[in-house]
């Protein structure tokens with residue numbers, strides 16, 4: 001009772017374990033030779049109104065995009081789930097593992113808001129172990145909150161909105177002792193000095209690593225998120241997803257984007273230079289109390305008057321995220337690193353701001 005398959009099956013919801021997924025017409029047909037005439041899916045064989053042809057359903061297995069990602073990341077295609085953003089992967093983890101009204105999930109606020117939203121949608125109890133001073137994890141609180149119904153633990157590293165990464169020993173300990181799935185959300189991994197947890201999916205059956213093309217890859221509008229884990233977890237996620245969850249345009253453009261990693265790397269380097277510049281210049285401003293160190297493409301900034309400054313920036317055309325109502329984020333704004341020109345305007349406006357208290 002401890003093969004990876006057994007462990008994952010024991011964690012999965014019984015109805016999902018037993019689920020026979022939708023089988024697309026094309027999966028059932030034996031493969032013949034040469035071009036095929038497709039009269040199986042009630043598509044419009046005469047084509048659509050656009051110059052580009054979207055008349056056919058996209059590949060439900062996303063074979064080409066997974067092959068490219070597998071090669072880039074050094075994993076097997078069977079270890080990759082592709083979602084309509086990593087937000088879809090978060091949703092499906094609940095569907096696969098969390099029994100409504102019975103199971104609980106753990107988060108460490110302040111963190112990404114989607115974990116709690118999905119928990120509420122799926123009727124899961126949220127147990128919180130808030131981060132401590134310096135945004136360090138609270139191991140004892142986490143252990144005290146965990147029980148036999150704890151199915152998902154969300155570890156966001158680097159963490160949104162605090163910008164720090166979680167200590168390696170802490171994540172390792174959780175992988176060793178947490179009874180459910182440990183989700184390491186690495187949305188900001190490409191900006192970080194820390195190594196990814198991706199290689200550890202072979203070691204720990206309960207590890208799921210989330211990544212995305214939305215941040216460093218600059219493709220938030222395309223909607224491509226990845227979940228990496230062992231093939232048994234991936235199979236469960238594939239069972240519960242919509243068959244055609246990534247559309248044909250996303251599949252085509254996603255594949256094209258993966259061919260240009262050096263272009264992405266150079267833009268990430270530019271962002272990091274700008275982040276370092278803001279890190280140094282923001283604290284010189286009157287309205288700024290502290291800029292927290294960041295491993296992401298954003299900075300958490302403690303100011304004298306977060307609500308007032310937020311309003312003032314918005315009225316002057318700069319939208320930032322007011323996180324001042326999150327635990328340990330009193331008077332904090334989360335500011336995304338922009339282009340040099342955007343950051344200059346931000347610094348100019350903030351330099352002219354007169355705090356209200």
Ligand SMILES: *Cc1c(COP(=O)(O)O)cnc(C)c1O
Pocket residue numbers: 084085086087088112156160185187211212213214215220224225
């Ligand atoms: C932005 C963000 C995501 C969302 O990614 P999508 O792939 O665009 O859905 C996931 N996790 C964290 C922590 C994020 O900040």
